[in-house]
Amino acid sequence: MSLISRISARSPWLYRINAGSCNGCDVELATTACIPRYDVERLGCQYCGSPRHADIVLITGVMTARVKDKVLQLFEEIPDPKVTVAVGICPISGGVFRESYAVCGPLDKYIPVDVNVVGCPPRPQAILEGVAKAIEIWKQRL
Protein backbone atom coordinates (compact mmCIF):
# COMPACT_ATOMS: atom_id res chain seq x y z
CA MET A 1 0.00 0.00 0.00
CA SER A 2 1.36 3.36 -0.97
CA LEU A 3 1.81 6.20 1.49
CA ILE A 4 -1.08 8.18 0.01
CA SER A 5 -3.45 5.22 0.30
CA ARG A 6 -2.39 4.69 3.92
CA ILE A 7 -3.01 8.31 4.79
CA SER A 8 -6.29 8.70 2.90
CA ALA A 9 -7.72 5.58 4.53
CA ARG A 10 -7.79 7.57 7.76
CA SER A 11 -9.66 10.56 6.40
CA PRO A 12 -12.41 9.88 3.87
CA TRP A 13 -14.39 12.97 2.90
CA LEU A 14 -18.14 12.86 2.90
CA TYR A 15 -20.41 14.29 0.27
CA ARG A 16 -24.13 14.60 0.61
CA ILE A 17 -26.64 14.33 -2.23
CA ASN A 18 -30.30 15.11 -1.69
CA ALA A 19 -32.17 13.09 -4.31
CA GLY A 20 -35.59 14.50 -3.50
CA SER A 21 -35.64 13.89 0.23
CA CYS A 22 -38.21 15.37 2.63
CA ASN A 23 -35.25 16.94 4.54
CA GLY A 24 -35.70 14.71 7.60
CA CYS A 25 -32.59 12.68 6.83
CA ASP A 26 -30.69 15.82 5.85
CA VAL A 27 -31.40 17.32 9.26
CA GLU A 28 -30.05 14.15 10.87
CA LEU A 29 -26.95 14.34 8.66
CA ALA A 30 -26.44 17.96 9.69
CA THR A 31 -26.88 16.85 13.30
CA THR A 32 -24.15 14.23 13.03
CA ALA A 33 -21.81 16.80 11.52
CA CYS A 34 -22.55 19.95 13.49
CA ILE A 35 -23.52 18.91 17.00
CA PRO A 36 -20.57 18.04 19.28
CA ARG A 37 -22.65 15.32 20.89
CA TYR A 38 -22.45 13.11 17.75
CA ASP A 39 -19.47 14.63 15.92
CA VAL A 40 -18.80 12.58 12.79
CA GLU A 41 -15.32 14.13 12.55
CA ARG A 42 -14.07 11.77 15.26
CA LEU A 43 -14.09 9.09 12.54
CA GLY A 44 -11.75 11.23 10.44
CA CYS A 45 -14.56 12.32 8.14
CA GLN A 46 -15.32 15.77 6.91
CA TYR A 47 -18.11 17.10 4.75
CA CYS A 48 -16.89 18.67 1.56
CA GLY A 49 -18.65 20.99 -0.85
CA SER A 50 -17.47 19.55 -4.14
CA PRO A 51 -18.20 16.08 -5.52
CA ARG A 52 -14.66 15.98 -6.93
CA HIS A 53 -13.20 15.86 -3.43
CA ALA A 54 -15.54 13.20 -2.11
CA ASP A 55 -14.77 9.62 -1.08
CA ILE A 56 -17.95 8.54 0.66
CA VAL A 57 -21.25 9.75 -0.76
CA LEU A 58 -24.37 9.86 1.40
CA ILE A 59 -27.58 9.89 -0.62
CA THR A 60 -30.95 10.76 0.88
CA GLY A 61 -34.33 10.83 -0.82
CA VAL A 62 -36.39 8.80 -3.22
CA MET A 63 -34.69 9.77 -6.52
CA THR A 64 -37.47 11.81 -8.03
CA ALA A 65 -37.88 12.11 -11.79
CA ARG A 66 -36.92 15.77 -11.56
CA VAL A 67 -33.47 15.27 -9.98
CA LYS A 68 -32.55 11.89 -11.44
CA ASP A 69 -30.29 13.17 -14.22
CA LYS A 70 -28.61 15.68 -11.93
CA VAL A 71 -27.93 13.05 -9.28
CA LEU A 72 -26.44 10.68 -11.86
CA GLN A 73 -24.29 13.52 -13.23
CA LEU A 74 -23.04 14.38 -9.72
CA PHE A 75 -22.37 10.74 -9.00
CA GLU A 76 -20.26 10.48 -12.18
CA GLU A 77 -18.20 13.45 -11.02
CA ILE A 78 -17.11 11.69 -7.83
CA PRO A 79 -13.74 10.03 -8.45
CA ASP A 80 -13.34 6.27 -8.02
CA PRO A 81 -12.98 4.47 -5.66
CA LYS A 82 -16.07 5.68 -3.84
CA VAL A 83 -18.46 4.22 -1.31
CA THR A 84 -22.19 4.91 -1.53
CA VAL A 85 -24.37 5.04 1.56
CA ALA A 86 -28.17 5.19 1.24
CA VAL A 87 -29.51 7.14 4.23
CA GLY A 88 -33.12 6.55 5.24
CA ILE A 89 -35.61 4.10 3.82
CA CYS A 90 -36.49 6.29 0.80
CA PRO A 91 -33.39 5.54 -1.31
CA ILE A 92 -33.49 1.89 -0.19
CA SER A 93 -37.09 1.06 -1.10
CA GLY A 94 -39.05 4.25 -1.75
CA GLY A 95 -40.75 4.25 1.64
CA VAL A 96 -44.13 6.01 1.67
CA PHE A 97 -43.45 7.52 -1.77
CA ARG A 98 -43.01 4.16 -3.49
CA GLU A 99 -44.95 3.65 -6.72
CA SER A 100 -45.57 7.37 -7.18
CA TYR A 101 -45.49 8.74 -10.74
CA ALA A 102 -42.83 11.27 -9.76
CA VAL A 103 -40.47 8.71 -8.23
CA CYS A 104 -37.96 6.84 -10.36
CA GLY A 105 -37.75 4.05 -7.89
CA PRO A 106 -35.14 2.71 -5.54
CA LEU A 107 -31.67 4.17 -5.89
CA ASP A 108 -29.95 0.85 -6.56
CA LYS A 109 -31.61 0.68 -9.98
CA TYR A 110 -29.17 3.41 -11.13
CA ILE A 111 -26.31 3.59 -8.63
CA PRO A 112 -24.35 0.76 -6.97
CA VAL A 113 -25.19 1.21 -3.27
CA ASP A 114 -22.87 -0.30 -0.62
CA VAL A 115 -24.40 0.43 2.77
CA ASN A 116 -28.03 0.95 3.74
CA VAL A 117 -28.92 2.99 6.83
CA VAL A 118 -32.50 2.15 7.78
CA GLY A 119 -34.78 4.57 9.58
CA CYS A 120 -37.30 7.29 8.87
CA PRO A 121 -35.21 9.27 9.63
CA PRO A 122 -32.35 7.20 11.07
CA ARG A 123 -30.94 8.23 14.45
CA PRO A 124 -27.66 10.17 14.34
CA GLN A 125 -26.04 7.14 16.00
CA ALA A 126 -27.37 4.91 13.21
CA ILE A 127 -25.83 7.26 10.64
CA LEU A 128 -22.51 7.11 12.53
CA GLU A 129 -22.77 3.32 12.46
CA GLY A 130 -23.37 3.43 8.69
CA VAL A 131 -20.45 5.80 8.11
CA ALA A 132 -18.20 3.52 10.20
CA LYS A 133 -19.25 0.59 8.03
CA ALA A 134 -18.65 2.62 4.87
CA ILE A 135 -15.13 3.50 6.09
CA GLU A 136 -14.35 -0.23 6.44
CA ILE A 137 -15.41 -0.78 2.82
CA TRP A 138 -13.46 2.33 1.77
CA LYS A 139 -10.27 0.90 3.31
CA GLN A 140 -10.69 -2.32 1.35
CA ARG A 141 -11.21 -0.45 -1.93
CA LEU A 142 -8.10 1.71 -1.64
Add this chain to the structure above:
Amino acid sequence: MKFLKLLMRNLAKGPSTDPFPFGPTFTPKGLRGRISYDASLCTMCRACEQVCAGGAIRIDKTPEGMRLVVWQNTCVLCGLCQYYCPTGAIHHTDNWHMVHLEAEKFDQVEEGLIPYVACTGCGAKMVASYPNPKTLGFQPTQEDVEKLRLLCPSCRRKAIAAMGGKS
Protein backbone atom coordinates in the same frame (compact mmCIF):
# COMPACT_ATOMS: atom_id res chain seq x y z
CA MET B 1 -12.33 34.74 37.75
CA LYS B 2 -15.64 33.52 36.41
CA PHE B 3 -13.96 31.57 33.62
CA LEU B 4 -11.98 29.55 36.16
CA LYS B 5 -15.20 28.40 37.77
CA LEU B 6 -16.58 27.47 34.34
CA LEU B 7 -13.36 25.64 33.48
CA MET B 8 -13.45 23.61 36.68
CA ARG B 9 -17.10 22.74 36.14
CA ASN B 10 -16.50 21.60 32.56
CA LEU B 11 -13.47 19.58 33.61
CA ALA B 12 -15.54 17.79 36.22
CA LYS B 13 -18.37 17.15 33.75
CA GLY B 14 -16.20 15.58 31.07
CA PRO B 15 -16.84 15.69 27.33
CA SER B 16 -20.42 15.98 26.12
CA THR B 17 -19.73 13.89 23.01
CA ASP B 18 -21.55 10.61 22.87
CA PRO B 19 -18.85 7.91 22.71
CA PHE B 20 -21.00 5.88 20.32
CA PRO B 21 -19.05 4.15 17.55
CA PHE B 22 -16.28 3.48 20.07
CA GLY B 23 -18.38 3.04 23.20
CA PRO B 24 -21.90 2.58 24.51
CA THR B 25 -24.72 5.00 23.79
CA PHE B 26 -28.16 5.71 25.20
CA THR B 27 -31.50 4.62 23.80
CA PRO B 28 -34.48 6.74 24.83
CA LYS B 29 -37.43 4.96 26.38
CA GLY B 30 -40.15 4.22 23.82
CA LEU B 31 -37.88 4.61 20.78
CA ARG B 32 -39.47 2.92 17.80
CA GLY B 33 -37.04 0.61 16.05
CA ARG B 34 -37.13 -2.78 14.40
CA ILE B 35 -40.57 -4.44 14.27
CA SER B 36 -41.15 -7.59 16.25
CA TYR B 37 -44.00 -9.96 15.44
CA ASP B 38 -45.36 -12.76 17.59
CA ALA B 39 -47.57 -15.11 15.57
CA SER B 40 -48.87 -16.89 18.69
CA LEU B 41 -50.71 -13.71 19.80
CA CYS B 42 -51.97 -12.71 16.34
CA THR B 43 -55.69 -13.09 15.53
CA MET B 44 -55.22 -12.24 11.81
CA CYS B 45 -57.58 -9.26 11.92
CA ARG B 46 -55.33 -7.59 9.30
CA ALA B 47 -55.63 -4.16 10.92
CA CYS B 48 -51.84 -3.69 10.76
CA GLU B 49 -51.76 -4.39 7.03
CA GLN B 50 -54.60 -1.87 6.57
CA VAL B 51 -52.96 0.99 8.49
CA CYS B 52 -49.32 0.43 7.48
CA ALA B 53 -48.20 3.76 6.00
CA GLY B 54 -45.14 2.45 4.19
CA GLY B 55 -46.78 -0.71 2.91
CA ALA B 56 -44.25 -2.76 4.85
CA ILE B 57 -46.69 -5.40 6.08
CA ARG B 58 -47.91 -8.05 3.68
CA ILE B 59 -50.21 -10.94 4.53
CA ASP B 60 -50.57 -13.82 2.10
CA LYS B 61 -52.12 -17.25 1.98
CA THR B 62 -49.83 -20.25 1.88
CA PRO B 63 -50.81 -23.94 1.92
CA GLU B 64 -49.84 -24.16 5.61
CA GLY B 65 -51.57 -21.03 6.82
CA MET B 66 -51.57 -17.25 6.73
CA ARG B 67 -48.11 -15.70 6.55
CA LEU B 68 -47.35 -12.16 7.71
CA VAL B 69 -44.18 -10.53 6.36
CA VAL B 70 -42.75 -7.19 7.49
CA TRP B 71 -39.99 -5.67 5.39
CA GLN B 72 -38.05 -3.37 7.71
CA ASN B 73 -36.56 -1.44 4.78
CA THR B 74 -39.85 0.23 3.94
CA CYS B 75 -41.20 0.61 7.47
CA VAL B 76 -41.52 4.31 8.39
CA LEU B 77 -41.49 3.56 12.14
CA CYS B 78 -44.82 5.39 12.58
CA GLY B 79 -46.13 2.98 15.24
CA LEU B 80 -49.62 2.68 13.75
CA CYS B 81 -49.48 -1.14 13.63
CA GLN B 82 -48.67 -1.42 17.32
CA TYR B 83 -51.36 1.18 18.12
CA TYR B 84 -54.07 -0.69 16.25
CA CYS B 85 -53.01 -4.25 17.11
CA PRO B 86 -55.67 -5.52 19.54
CA THR B 87 -53.46 -8.20 21.08
CA GLY B 88 -50.00 -6.62 20.98
CA ALA B 89 -48.73 -9.25 18.54
CA ILE B 90 -46.87 -6.66 16.44
CA HIS B 91 -44.81 -3.97 18.10
CA HIS B 92 -41.68 -1.88 17.75
CA THR B 93 -38.62 -2.89 19.71
CA ASP B 94 -36.03 -0.28 20.69
CA ASN B 95 -33.40 -1.94 18.47
CA TRP B 96 -32.17 0.72 16.04
CA HIS B 97 -29.08 -1.19 14.83
CA MET B 98 -30.46 -1.72 11.34
CA VAL B 99 -27.45 -0.68 9.24
CA HIS B 100 -26.67 -3.38 6.70
CA LEU B 101 -24.79 -4.02 3.50
CA GLU B 102 -26.53 -3.93 0.14
CA ALA B 103 -26.29 -7.74 -0.18
CA GLU B 104 -28.47 -8.12 2.95
CA LYS B 105 -31.13 -5.69 1.70
CA PHE B 106 -33.88 -8.25 1.26
CA ASP B 107 -33.02 -10.22 4.42
CA GLN B 108 -34.32 -7.44 6.69
CA VAL B 109 -37.59 -9.26 7.19
CA GLU B 110 -39.69 -10.23 10.19
CA GLU B 111 -42.19 -12.96 9.47
CA GLY B 112 -44.58 -15.35 11.14
CA LEU B 113 -46.95 -18.10 10.12
CA ILE B 114 -50.39 -18.72 11.56
CA PRO B 115 -51.22 -22.33 10.71
CA TYR B 116 -54.74 -23.26 9.65
CA VAL B 117 -56.80 -25.30 12.09
CA ALA B 118 -59.73 -27.56 11.24
CA CYS B 119 -63.19 -26.28 12.21
CA THR B 120 -64.53 -28.50 15.00
CA GLY B 121 -67.98 -28.44 13.35
CA CYS B 122 -67.33 -29.21 9.67
CA GLY B 123 -63.58 -29.76 9.44
CA ALA B 124 -62.95 -26.88 7.01
CA LYS B 125 -59.51 -25.22 7.08
CA MET B 126 -59.60 -21.81 8.74
CA VAL B 127 -57.75 -19.37 11.00
CA ALA B 128 -58.96 -19.60 14.60
CA SER B 129 -60.22 -16.25 15.90
CA TYR B 130 -61.97 -15.04 19.02
CA PRO B 131 -65.60 -13.87 18.64
CA ASN B 132 -66.44 -10.23 19.31
CA PRO B 133 -68.45 -10.28 22.59
CA LYS B 134 -70.23 -7.01 21.69
CA THR B 135 -72.00 -8.51 18.65
CA LEU B 136 -72.94 -11.84 20.23
CA GLY B 137 -76.11 -10.64 21.95
CA PHE B 138 -75.44 -12.57 25.14
CA GLN B 139 -72.77 -12.75 27.81
CA PRO B 140 -70.50 -15.63 26.73
CA THR B 141 -68.75 -17.78 29.30
CA GLN B 142 -65.09 -18.71 28.91
CA GLU B 143 -66.23 -22.10 27.64
CA ASP B 144 -68.44 -20.56 24.94
CA VAL B 145 -65.61 -18.33 23.76
CA GLU B 146 -63.23 -21.27 23.44
CA LYS B 147 -65.84 -23.26 21.56
CA LEU B 148 -66.67 -20.40 19.16
CA ARG B 149 -62.98 -19.71 18.57
CA LEU B 150 -62.52 -23.05 16.81
CA LEU B 151 -65.61 -22.79 14.56
CA CYS B 152 -65.71 -21.56 10.96
CA PRO B 153 -68.05 -18.59 10.25
CA SER B 154 -71.05 -20.68 9.11
CA CYS B 155 -70.75 -23.20 11.97
CA ARG B 156 -70.26 -20.27 14.35
CA ARG B 157 -73.54 -18.65 13.25
CA LYS B 158 -75.40 -21.87 14.00
CA ALA B 159 -73.66 -22.27 17.38
CA ILE B 160 -74.42 -18.66 18.39
CA ALA B 161 -78.09 -19.16 17.48
CA ALA B 162 -78.16 -22.36 19.56
CA MET B 163 -76.65 -20.47 22.50
CA GLY B 164 -79.45 -17.92 22.26
CA GLY B 165 -77.58 -15.01 20.69
CA LYS B 166 -77.89 -12.94 17.52
CA SER B 167 -76.49 -14.84 14.57
